[in-house]
Amino acid sequence: MEDHQLTTKKNTLISTFFDEKITEDQSSNLPHLSIQPSPTPASASASYPFLLYCCISSLCHDDGAINSIAVSGNLVLTGSSTTRIHAWQSLDCHAKGYIKTTSGDVRAMVSHGDLLFTSHKDHKVRMWNMKNPRGDFEPRKVTTLPNNITGHFKNYPFRKHAIALQHKDTISCMAFNHVEGLLYTGSFDRTIKVWKLNEKKCVDSIIAHRGNINDMVINQQNGYLFTCSSDGTVKMWLRAYGETLHTLIKVLNFNTCPVYALALSVSPSHRSILYSGPSDGCINFWAEENSFQYNHNGFLKGHHFGVLCLVTLEDLVISGSEDSTIRMWRREKGRVIHECLAVLEGHRGPVRCLAAYLPKDKAMMSFLVYSASLDRTFKVWRVKLLREVKKFTDNSSTREDGMESEGDPIGFEASPVISPSRVKKKLRYRNPQFFTS
Secondary structure, eight states: HHHHHHHHHHHHHHHHHHHHOOOOOOOOOOOOOEEEOOOOOEEOOOOOOTTTEEEEEEEESSSOOOOOEETTTTEEEEEESSSSEEEEETTTOOEEEEEEEESSSOOOEEEEEEEEEEOOTTOOOEEEEEOOOOOOOOOEOOOOOOOOOOOEEEEOOTTTTEEEOOSSEEEEEEEEEEEEEEEEEEESSEEEEEEEEETTEEEEEOOOOHHHEEEEEEEETTTTTEEEEETSSSSEEOOOOOTSSSEEEEEEOOOSEEEEEEEEEETTTTEEEEEEETTOEEEEEEEEEEETTEEEEEEEEEOOOOOOEEEEEETTTEEEEESSSSEEEEEOOOOOOEEEEEEEOOOOOEEEEEEOOOOOOEEEEEEEEEETTTSSSEEEEEEEEEEOOOOSSSOOOEEESSSSSEESSSOOOOOOSSSOOHHHHHHHHHHHHOOOO
16 A cells, blocks of 8 residues: 555656646745765676766755756756755755746756756746856846747748747746757647747747657757657657748657657767657667668667656766666667666656766766756766776677667667666566565
């Protein structure tokens, strides 16, 4: 009965984030944050001596779960249901201050240079300038999108009908095309809106999916926009007709599971790999073949339940799941074969969002991973990955384009770390017949 109640409560939280409308939060209290003792440093299995990781900080957030994380310079920012966006020093998580807003429920944040974009409960986006010559944390609000307007619709060239200037539901994701100065926002109202920042106006609005739009990512090199939805599709968009209309290029359909997360890895050869996190836990990935052509290349199997967030760092993929774990995957250079390097355990609830901070040195790649869970904890992980890693020993085949791929298009799984006890308990609840003597 207790396991059933916990499962029901967790599923309710997940549906709140991805499927249901958000109710007004009347709480205005300052969140209480306390530092917990960090776990003992851990490493991967003995057969993987090139990767070391440990949790160096864990913060308890007593006033609701953290909804979004963004890294801006040497700061990491966290947004929650309150009207405060907290800022932390990226290396030691020392509190730097907070941004006080007039509307809370910060579901999405995107940073670029000195700019920070945040979405809020009032279905608007705020743009902040984080630059301060004195080094103090004193962000300045640049604008609100949309601005105070007299009407809710406006006619634009090449459009048959007037477009709405504001989302009607939660803005769940954003992506910034810094080459063109365009901000994309995706919402539970199933639309994508495109904002031209130098004019501070909405230049396009697209009814993009049949379900909630959960995530989006943009390829800065060619302007391709990818969106995913609870309707089970991943769609690829391209801007056309100057700076106004966008057109659907391709629908990347593989199954009907809701898709919660996207991440894009772009290689030095300008070829990209798109990763998607569905509700069944099997990460799908598509490799770019040529213009407008992305082919499904397999799965990353390891998570037992839905993948809620994804981050890429060069040839690394980091995934956070409903099973409360974080997995780190590595792609072999020039190939589409992946292996799971480690499973980071520590959260007691679904991992809601991830971010990473990457300084480099000559001998190894050392970086920080930030994770937030529905258990109301915010954790910082230090990871060290030696550049010389174990070679793959499977029977790979070489494709015509020079990239090597798995012989089996389903992909393959390599998980050197034992799954957490929490997963076993949940599997016991779902399939009791497998655990009976």
